[in-house]
Amino acid sequence: DAKTTQPPSMDCAEGRAANLPCNHSTISGNEYVYWYRQIHSQGPQYIIHGLKNNETNEMASLIITEDRKSSTLILPHATLRDTAVYYCIVRVNNAGNMLTFGGGTRLMVKP
Amino acid sequence: DSGVTQTPKHLITATGQRVTLRCSPRSGDLSVYWYQQSLDQGLQFLIQYYNGEERAKGNILERFSAQQFPDLHSELNLSSLELGDSALYFCASSTTGASDTQYFGPGTRLTVL
Numbered sequence: 398d399a400k401t402t403q404p405p406s407m408d409c410a411e412g413r414a415a416n417l418p419c420n421h422s423t424i425s426g427n428e429y430v431y432w433y434r435q436i437h438s439q440g441p442q443y444i445i446h447g448l449k450n451n452e453t454n455e456m457a458s459l460i461i462t463e464d465r466k467s468s469t470l471i472l473p474h475a476t477l478r479d480t481a482v483y484y485c486i487v488r489v490n491n492a493g494n495m496l497t498f499g500g501g502t503r504l505m506v507k508p
Numbered sequence: 509d510s511g512v513t514q515t516p517k518h519l520i521t522a523t524g525q526r527v528t529l530r531c532s533p534r535s536g537d538l539s540v541y542w543y544q545q546s547l548d549q550g551l552q553f554l555i556q557y558y559n560g561e562e563r564a565k566g567n568i569l570e571r572f573s574a575q576q577f578p579d580l581h582s583e584l585n586l587s588s589l590e591l592g593d594s595a596l597y598f599c600a601s602s603t604t605g606a607s608d609t610q611y612f613g614p615g616t617r618l619t620v621l
């Protein structure tokens with residue numbers, strides 16, 4: 398699976414949009430971009446995933462650049478409960494289905 | 509709530525002992541994955557089962573073993589425990605074990621004294 402690069406930490410003001418970047422410059426054509434988050438020591442929570450089109454669900458939006466070398470997870474109106482470590486993972490779309498977690502981005506939402 | 513359940517929530521034991529962690533996947537999911545999260549190693553994949561059969565293996569120690577039963581629940585057995593085995597152990601499940609999304613349970617915190 399391709400490696401990803403994320404900033405180790407970010408701050409965001411409550412109520413503002415949180416934009417979390419991820420670089421995956423070696424991504425291949427059949428790899429999806431997945432985002433998970435982990436709040437404190439809870440189990441990782443699935444947020445969203447995409448291949449090349451932008452995606453949106455009730456939690457977040459995922460913007461993938463046209464060359465697919467980077468993406469941005471957008472939390473439109475961050476709340477204190479969004480404080481967590483956010484993991485960007487790229488994953489081959491077939492066998493060997495484990496998730497490879499990097500260091501992630503620690504997002505701190507401040508009042 | 510992801511629908512994946514794990515028991516126990518916490519486990520405290522001594523070095524050299526053996527423990528069993530249990531995972532029940534979401535209803536309808538055939539695949540179960542085990543991950544370990546320690547302070548110095550981050551989240552690491554251990555092993556995957558699909559419909560009772562081992563499908564993929566990660567950095568799982570020989571002292572660790574797992575199985576998936578006919579009712580699709582899974583158990584992770586850790587033996588000859590060492591201090592370094594203290595960690596959070598997460599189970600995840602997915603529908604087919606292919607490229608579909610994995611949903612994680614709340615984890616078991618293992619402390620080896």
